[in-house]
Amino acid sequence: MEDWKQLFSGTVRYIDQRGKSARDDAIASFAYDDALAISVGNGTSPPTARLWVHDKTIILGIPDAKLPNVDAAIQWLEQHGYQAVVRNSGGLAVVLDAGVLNLSFILPDAKGIGIHEGYQFMVAFIQDLFRNLTTEIKAFEIKGSYCPGDYDLSIGGRKFAGISQRRVKNGSAVQIYLCVEGSGRERAELVRQFYGIGMKGQSNKFEYPEVKPETMASLAEMLSIQLTVDDVCKWIYQALKSVSTSITEQSLDNAEQQSFEKRLEQMKDRNIKALGI
Template sequence: MKEILKRILAQPEWRIIDQTTLGESFHALQSFAMDDTLCSTIGSEDAPPTVRTWVHPKTIVLGIQDSRLPNLNEGVKYLEEQGYEVIVRNSGGLAVVLDEGILNLSLILSEKEQRIDIDLGYEAMVHLTKALLKPYGLTFERKEIPTSYCPGKYDLSIGGKKFAGISQRRLRGGIAVQIYLCVNGSGSERAKVVRQFYERAKGGAETKFTYPSIDPKVMASLSELADTPIDVTDLMEVLLLFLKNQGSDLLSSYLSISEINQYDFYLKRVVERNRKALVR
């Protein structure tokens, strides 16, 4: 398994698309259109394997199941009052928090030459995260933290406190393995916001789907867990050094002209789906 993971991460060339410093000019819906575009072009091998990193200002990203909550409007109103923008992503999972202290990272790969099953995709991101945290002497467990927000099998935690979650998006032969890493700030304060959202959006009603009962004490940032300041720039430096040490050539670039045309298509689709999901 380790050799396979090393091969996945040691691509001959990695294209690096760094969108961590775009600030308010970069909307979270654009991120989902970006990954759909990259899945399509990389899946057809019209573009090289890509590492995309991104940060967004205060945003709550809801899952499709969240958009079906009986009192969704009340929950969204609360989040907006707290200064958050609210969107619905075009994939599974539940509500997550994005802000300046959270690094998002996507590995986008093609399955054309090598089959990458779902678990292998997840394990590749786990392997990469171990490398990112090694300089800080941090080791973690991979297991579900049921009372975190957006709980799942590939939650990453230290001492029972979750700092990251991993998801996947598969489209047209391409795979985007995505992780959010709570780098700094208060993990528990973020969790409190999501807990309040669910309390308002459920409104005491019975639901067919089981939403998480969130305990803020089970979430923390890496800075809190390491008891030392860590920021997004620090992890970016570790990431690029790790990839370079795998023998990969790193190419910093943006979308090609053909990709920009596809991006416009996917962005319109994501925006329209989001609009429909939030209309109640």
């Protein structure tokens, strides 16, 4: 496929939705990406970058909602101030907080762009984004991390980011969480304990990850620099601006708002069915 610079060489839509923290806002994030994927896929919106941050939220995959003791595990999370949300894209449990930046690239032509190409598109962008700080970002599965996958991003064998992908009609949302600041180890320990409570020593057909906290770290920790989510957001904007002919920050139009409302209800229904909430 085209590299990220070519695909973003025309008009790029940029939506910064940071600052939300409630559980319903996290649910809404996935509905936003669906609505945008529909309009980007049908050509009524240019390729889009959306930034989002949700504090103290655990995003679960469908298999996580089927843990034998999931109710107790979620109650434990809530006692520690975390809300749980089941997503509509692939993957397993990940931690979101104020130090974790989520970036969604909403791309057209899902039928012509392979799934692996979508992942590689995001990998190349992140490698370029941090090239002035490190050239050691690699993409391969980090055993012992939470939500492990072939496109885990790591430096020196410690993971700081994971990528998922959601395809809606002819558009696709490639989503990445970036552990920018804070303790990657503490986030991993939270997920490790969540699985421990959720399994409660029982066997299960699904193989949940055996999380080893030492396999995860934030970018600030690994690069030994003062790095913030705000810094990375500025760099993302500058990177897009450097290759695009123009950047628009248009909010949802009427058709997108209607798609969003429909997809939001679907997300709420998904969570009610999965978690009973």
